[in-house]
Amino acid sequence: MIPEINTTEDILAYLDSIPTVSTEDLHELEKTIRSFDDNPAFQADYYKGLFVNSVLDGMAKHSLSQSEVSRRWGKTRQYLHRILDESAKVNFTIETMVELAMVVGKRFKLELTDALPTAVFVKMSTPRRLAVPLASAHSSVSSIVGYLSNDDQCLIQGVLPTPEVAASCSAADSNVLALAA
Amino acid sequence: MRVELHEIPGLDDACQTVWKVRSLAIEGKDSVQAALVEWQKRYPNELKAIVKVMKLATQQQRVQNPKHVKKSSNPKHVDAYEMIARTGVCRLMFFYDEQNASIIICTNPFEKGGDQDAAFARCAALRDLYFQHKP
Missing domain, CATH: 1.10.260 (434 Repressor (Amino-terminal Domain))
Structure with missing residues (x-):
């Protein structure tokens, strides 16, 4: 039986019954839900x-x-x-x-889209290491550009197809940083 | 009363074309996040089914399939809905907020076998609270 919520006391009692969720639990949940897209x-x-x-x-x-x-x-x-x-x-x-x-009066449309980039490479004013949050790296190239533009003057040169290509680029040019997503 | 909306961890906004889905937190307490964490451990396949319905709901004006989404038949609950993990026990109650943005707000979890009408009533009460206190 779920108690009804009618008064402030009911709400406070309801809030008390909700377990606290740890950051680790949320991180694990995020990883699990993201993994569905690769299934x-x-x-x-x-x-x-x-x-x-x-x-x-x-x-x-x-x-x-x-x-x-x-x-x-x-x-x-x-x-x-x-x-x-x-x-x-x-x-x-x-x-x-x-x-x-x-x-049923509709038309079928089929579309294949490119998978999310596995890495982007960025040319920056000075060579340096930079950590990009996992969520940003997964979202889109534009979100990574947005993140970087707050932090450094950098020029996004393109999207690399694989982490291996990204690694070879960054090895060849110290100003190129490969960000694995 | 402090009312906030949380993103669903792992669901990117870019894929939510018609509606954005959020969970309701009151005074920092979010029963939907807590349930998703719990279901991930106890019912991993049902978490998958619920996430599928969430994604369907964000890409349709309304989900037509009653096997995925049902509206409360009790007129007292005005526009309270549930997302259903098919063949399972997990449910998420929600409502649509069309006033300022297109947001689906998940309010509370429910497990089949309990009092479904009371779970819808809780959703309706939380919706009223949200509209009274939302920023």
Whole structure:
């Protein structure tokens, strides 16, 4: 039974019941959640969810029932149900997704984007070591530029594809600092 | 009363295209962060499922799939929702703040088997508190 929150006393009692979270715990949580993006099974499941949600959105907009969608699509209601259920037993092929999108008044769009940079290299006025917070390094090149511009006059020259390339650049030029993300 | 919003650790704002998701902290206490830390240890697969729903919610005007997000059916709770870890017990109550920005605010955790109506009521009460005290 969850106590109700109606008075200041209720709120204070509720706040007292919340355990304190340590910085280490939060850091561990951040690492875990970031790791999901590198997990193909998680990514596939997420995109299935995104696709199904768009289909449901199309059905709602056009007042289409599952029976009507399956009739227009020429598939059984059971098959459609398994797709909408994000069942692991159904193959979400490109053909399936393109067809179903059209039936519910949408168009399928597929896009591959570059992975986040593994490193950036920076040319600075003087050679020096610089620590970039993990969160900034993961976010984007622009956030790293923003971070560095507060700290030093530096020129971002480009994004390197791998830590190995970054390491070879920084070894060749003492003014180039490779930041592994 | 000091009311703050915390980012969800590990979820980058750049990927949150329609809504930004935040957790509500009152007087520095954040029950959502505490629950996520706890679930990471006790229910790692359910943490994954909840994070998936969070990401879906940030990229859609509204999540249509009732297997992922449900709105409270109790009219007293006005616009209180829950994110659902499918086939699991973990839930996160939340509401949408459209007044100044597009923010999804997670208020409190809930585990299936408990009193769901009371968890929605707590979400509604915390939402009222947020709107009274938000900066």
